[in-house]
Amino acid sequence: MVIFAFALDADSVLERVAPGLVWLATMFSLLVLVQRAFAIETDDGALDAMRVAGLDPRAIYFGKAMALAVELLILEVVLLFTAVILYRQTIPLDGVALLVLTLLTATCGLAFVGTLYGGLASGFKGRETLLPLLTLPAVAPVLIGATRAVESALGTAGAVVSDGWPWVGLLAVFAVAFGVGGSLAFGPLIDE
Amino acid sequence: MDNPPPTTDRSTAKTVVDLQDAVAVLGQFPALAGASLTVRRGEIVLLRGPNGAGKTTLLRLCAGLVPLVRGSGQILGLDLVTQRDSVRQNVGLLGHQNGLYYDLTVGENVQFWGATVGATEAEVTVAMERLGVADRLSDLSVRQLSAGQKRRTALACLVVRRAQLWLLDEPHAGLDATARDELDATLREAAASGATIIVASHELERAGSLSTRAVDVIAGQVLGAQS
Numbered sequence: 001m002v003i004f005a006f007a008l009d010a011d012s013v014l015e016r017v018a019p020g021l022v023w024l025a026t027m028f029s030l031l032v033l034v035q036r037a038f039a040i041e042t043d044d045g046a047l048d049a050m051r052v053a054g055l056d057p058r059a060i061y062f063g064k065a066m067a068l069a070v071e072l073l074i075l076e077v078v079l080l081f082t083a084v085i086l087y088r089q090t091i092p093l094d095g096v097a098l099l100v101l102t103l104l105t106a107t108c109g110l111a112f113v114g115t116l117y118g119g120l121a122s123g124f125k126g127r128e129t130l131l132p133l134l135t136l137p138a139v140a141p142v143l144i145g146a147t148r149a150v151e152s153a154l155g156t157a158g159a160v161v162s163d164g165w166p167w168v169g170l171l172a173v174f175a176v177a178f179g180v181g182g183s184l185a186f187g188p189l190i191d192e
Numbered sequence: 193m194d195n196p197p198p199t200t201d202r203s204t205a206k207t208v209v210d211l212q213d214a215v216a217v218l219g220q221f222p223a224l225a226g227a228s229l230t231v232r233r234g235e236i237v238l239l240r241g242p243n244g245a246g247k248t249t250l251l252r253l254c255a256g257l258v259p260l261v262r263g264s265g266q267i268l269g270l271d272l273v274t275q276r277d278s279v280r281q282n283v284g285l286l287g288h289q290n291g292l293y294y295d296l297t298v299g300e301n302v303q304f305w306g307a308t309v310g311a312t313e314a315e316v317t318v319a320m321e322r323l324g325v326a327d328r329l330s331d332l333s334v335r336q337l338s339a340g341q342k343r344r345t346a347l348a349c350l351v352v353r354r355a356q357l358w359l360l361d362e363p364h365a366g367l368d369a370t371a372r373d374e375l376d377a378t379l380r381e382a383a384a385s386g387a388t389i390i391v392a393s394h395e396l397e398r399a400g401s402l403s404t405r406a407v408d409v410i411a412g413q414v415l416g417a418q419s
Contacts (some may be wrong), residue, residue, distance in 0.1 A: 040293060044334075048292030052255050053353060054281035054306045191257075 001025055005086040007047055016034035016157050018087040018152035022144050030110050033071050034118035038066055042122050055149045055186030061115055069111035076103055095153035096191045106146035112178035113138050120189045145170045208357055208388040213263035223249035225412035232400030236383050238403035239392040244270040246412040247392035251359040268356055280378050281314050290346035292334045298345050306352040315418040319352035340371025347378055358389040376402050
């Protein structure tokens with residue numbers, strides 16, 4: 001975020017691409033957070049121990065996804081304020097509701113995808129390489145939808161708030177689909 | 193979904209492990225090729241055999257982590273195929289890793305695993321005292337522990353989880369002589385109080401003196417047994 005602010009300082013393109021940069025930064029941070037979330041369990045075989053303890057894989061999935069979502073949400077708020085300061089963005093009052101719902105739905109989607117593929121990749125030796133390969137294509141709809149919705153909320157390049165609601169719908173459908181599908185698939189994926 | 197458990201009381205079932213012609217595969221490789229093993233309650237059974245013989249797979253099969261492809265298997269009266277989740281809840285596996293959270297303290301780790309079975313604070317304390325990790329070590333991060341202390345903490349987690357069948361893979365590895373003696377004493381005490389223990393080990397002299405029976409695992413089969 002800071003590097004882009006310096007690189008594109010004198011260019012109005014920075015103001016136009018600010019929402020996309022916020023979500024790009026969020027996506028790359030997601031990879032770090034997911035790797036960390038599963039590293040604490042693979043370091044000493046705690047994920048195996050959880051399976052032997054007979055814990056419900058759906059509970060593990062939702063627990064990890066919720067923790068990830070909280071971390072992401074805090075990060076997104078920080079990044080948004082960074083964009084306001086560095087990229088000269090403003091948050092109009094009529095866009096606040098859209099912005100909040102966008103953050104919530106996009107965060108849930110990212111957390112569900114990250115947890116699902118993090119669990120899958122944690123069983124492999126090349127997990128650091130595998131995780132981005134699996135996750136980045138899967139979260140592309142979130143990146144597109146969240147960027148468009150935030151553009152509408154902030155009024156970037158003449159966008160209006162009403163343009164953003166269909167994108168929030170897409171984000172909600174995505175989150176529900178990965179929430180349900182992920183909870184069903186997580187157990188078999190972390191099992192042998 | 194798990195079937196309801198049978199009416200057999202698992203805490204008093206005489207036969208704890210009953211495998212007949214069990215076949216398990218790892219990828220395409222048949223790691224167990226018709227293994228049969230019966231273990232009775234309170235026994236400490238030593239699994240002997242060369243590397244790659246199938247000892248670890250046998251332990252993981254008993255823990256419900258490796259699927260039973262062919263044959264039959266019951267653990268604590270629970271079927272390994274239809275009641276795999278229930279099997280997992282009643283066994284404790286200590287493999288090459290300890291299954292601990294390094295960012296948590298010893299006390300927090302034991303509390304965490306105790307919480308998975310609804311253990312009370314008193315049960316957590318008893319488990320930690322039994323393994324000698326209650327006082328000085330309790331507030332230390334697992335990261336700060338020696339190999340032996342980590343092993344003892346992991347065993348405290350098995351105790352607090354009320355595991356009735358302990359599956360230990362090379363439990364003496366990385367421990368010094370004192371820690372090994374302490375571990376053996378802990379295992380004897382656990383067996384005396386009703387736990388059943390299966391140990392896979394290459395340290396035949398030490399594990400042999402600990403066990404009540406030894407069996408040979410060769411090329412995925414349990415070949416012989418001796419008292």
